[in-house]
Amino acid sequence: MTNTIKPLRVAVGAFMLESNSHAPVATEAEFRANCHLEDAALAADWRAAHPRAPATITGFVAAMDQGPAWVGLPLLCSVVGASGPIDQAWVDTLREGICTRLKALGQVDAVYLSLHGAAIATVDIDPDGTLLEAVRAVVGPSVPIIATLDLHGNIVQRMVDHADILIAYRENPHTDMAARGAEAAAALRELCAGIKATAAFVKLPLIPPSVTQNTKSGPYADLIAYGQAKLDRDVMNVSILSGFTLGDTPKNGMSVIVTTRNNALKARALAREIATHAWGERARYVPNLTSLADATAQALACGVDAKRTPLLFADVADNAGGGGRSNTVWILQAFVNAGVRESLLGIFYDPALAAEAHRLGAGAAFNARFNRDETHPLSGSFTHPATVAGLHEGNIVGRRGMLAGHAQSLGPCALLKLGGVQVVVVSVRQQCKDPVYFEMFGLDIARARSVVVKSRGHFRAGFDHLFADQHIVEIDVPGLTTPVLKNVPWQRVPRPIYPLDEAMEWQVGQAVV
Numbered sequence: 060m061t062n063t064i065k066p067l068r069v070a071v072g073a074f075m076l077e078s079n080s081h082a083p084v085a086t087e088a089e090f091r092a093n094c095h096l097e098d099a100a101l102a103a104d105w106r107a108a109h110p111r112a113p114a115t116i117t118g119f120v121a122a123m124d125q126g127p128a129w130v131g132l133p134l135l136c137s138v139v140g141a142s143g144p145i146d147q148a149w150v151d152t153l154r155e156g157i158c159t160r161l162k163a164l165g166q167v168d169a170v171y172l173s174l175h176g177a178a179i180a181t182v183d184i185d186p187d188g189t190l191l192e193a194v195r196a197v198v199g200p201s202v203p204i205i206a207t208l209d210l211h212g213n214i215v216q217r218m219v220d221h222a223d224i225l226i227a228y229r230e231n232p233h234t235d236m237a238a239r240g241a242e243a244a245a246a247l248r249e250l251c252a253g254i255k256a257t258a259a260f261v262k263l264p265l266i267p268p269s270v271t272q273n274t275k276s277g278p279y280a281d282l283i284a285y286g287q288a289k290l291d292r293d294v295m296n297v298s299i300l301s302g303f304t305l306g307d308t309p310k311n312g313m314s315v316i317v318t319t320r321n322n323a324l325k326a327r328a329l330a331r332e333i334a335t336h337a338w339g340e341r342a343r344y345v346p347n348l349t350s351l352a353d354a355t356a357q358a359l360a361c362g363v364d365a366k367r368t369p370l371l372f373a374d375v376a377d378n379a380g381g382g383g384r385s386n387t388v389w390i391l392q393a394f395v396n397a398g399v400r401e402s403l404l405g406i407f408y409d410p411a412l413a414a415e416a417h418r419l420g421a422g423a424a425f426n427a428r429f430n431r432d433e434t435h436p437l438s439g440s441f442t443h444p445a446t447v448a449g450l451h452e453g454n455i456v457g458r459r460g461m462l463a464g465h466a467q468s469l470g471p472c473a474l475l476k477l478g479g480v481q482v483v484v485v486s487v488r489q490q491c492k493d494p495v496y497f498e499m500f501g502l503d504i505a506r507a508r509s510v511v512v513k514s515r516g517h518f519r520a521g522f523d524h525l526f527a528d529q530h531i532v533e534i535d536v537p538g539l540t541t542p543v544l545k546n547v548p549w550q551r552v553p554r555p556i557y558p559l560d561e562a563m564e565w566q567v568g569q570a571v572v
Contacts, residue, residue, distance in 0.1 A: 176225075227316070381540035461521070
């Protein structure tokens with residue numbers, strides 16, 4: 060008689076939002092415009108040639124497919140890159156939708172969730188933790204729950220308590236999302252085979268400015284490497300989350316999570332060691348920004364002198380990937396008024412302007428009114444004669460970096476020419492992290508003398524073949540995602556916290572959250 064092993068039944072779902080406390084509320088409509096998949100639609104998507112689901116899910120599924128037989132049981136997947144606090148009614152609907160589906164599945168062997176970790180709601184400041192707690196209540200204490208997290212997650216103990224393993228990205232830009240999904244699959248199989256995971260968590264009173272969190276080089280890169288060097292036969296995972304600075308909640312701050320194979324003492328000791336090391340390096344997290352006047356002068360010089368190396372200018376304060384509106388006018392206005400030549404700027408979120416360009420048609424000349432419908436004071440307004448240089452329906456497939464191979468909709472898009480500056484205008488708010496946003500209009504980025512991207516850092520994985528680090532300029536202008544922390548209207552972060560309180564002292568064991 061042959062013994063048969065039943066395939067693992069694994070429930071799979073996602074809820075991903077990074078909440079900027081100072082940005083407008085994230086609504087149901089925004090999630091649906093970005094990525095909202097339920098039931099069979101999610102199952103069909105996660106093996107599609109160009110999926111819309113996050114790469115954590117597709118990486119998880121691909122890795123599970125390479126092992127023994129399993130059954131993926133779709134819940135729902137609702138994802139938006141970054142915005143403000145999520146509408147409480149909508150996040151309640153999402154949580155109830157996941158739990159209702161989970162109950163209907165009956166007995167499952169494990170649950171995998173792709174989370175961000177930095178969501179806040181209009182009422183609940185910890186919807187990620189609330190979701191994990193609710194899922195745990197459905198499946199009980201013995202069913203493994205594994206979740207992947209963005210390294211910008213703002214973590215609290217409740218999240219650690221209700222998951223067996225939390226696995227954070229190790230790369231920023233986040234080009235390892237699929238790899239972390241695959242790691243979650245391997246961990247899940249270990250737990251289903253009987254391995255017990257034990258986790259330890261330390262919260263630091265440290266909020267490193269966003270532009271100091273790259274992992275190619277710098278203090279955070281060194282810290283990630285320090286943690287990964289500690290992996291061994293006992294240590295399953297070391298996750299060091301820099302946190303999302305602009306969450307502005309009691310959850311703010313860097314987090315260290317160490318998960319071991321049934322060795323709680325080692326997990327606790329190692330988490331404390333890494334946190335102590337991180338705190339000792341805190342003074343290294345210093346932004347290096349360029350004034351708008353100096354950046355404009357550099358762009359002007361590039362436009363008139365072909366011998367100069369082209370430059371990429373990052374509008375780090377208006378990063379849609381951090382909750383920015385992707386529509387501040389400060390750099391656009393300065394470059395156009397100064398007469399900058401052969402420059403590209405993208406992507407500018409203005410549905411009304413894109414719609415007007417589509418009504419007028421390619422080649423039309425008109426007065427482009429940027430932000431006619433925008434109410435946020437940091438966005439600003441700007442009107443200038445423009446020509447409709449191109450139109451596009453906005454359905455694209457990413458080519459490089461984080462978006463590579465994944466489908467995305469930008470809504471109706473237009474390319475506007477304002478003197479020597481060409482601006483890509485979109486109808487769905489996104490971060491400029493892939494060259495395809497320009498290339499969809501037939502633009503050759505390599506021929507531009509300067510390029511402006513509304514992005515904090517994920518553009519580095521998309522444009523690295525065109526611009527070396529020394530040819531990237533981060534501009535200091537107003538915006539919802541400014542890395543100049545003294546300019547943020549803080550309300551709820553725990554104090555004292557570094558670098559807002561530079562003279563503070565701290566050691567592991569002192570309460571933060």
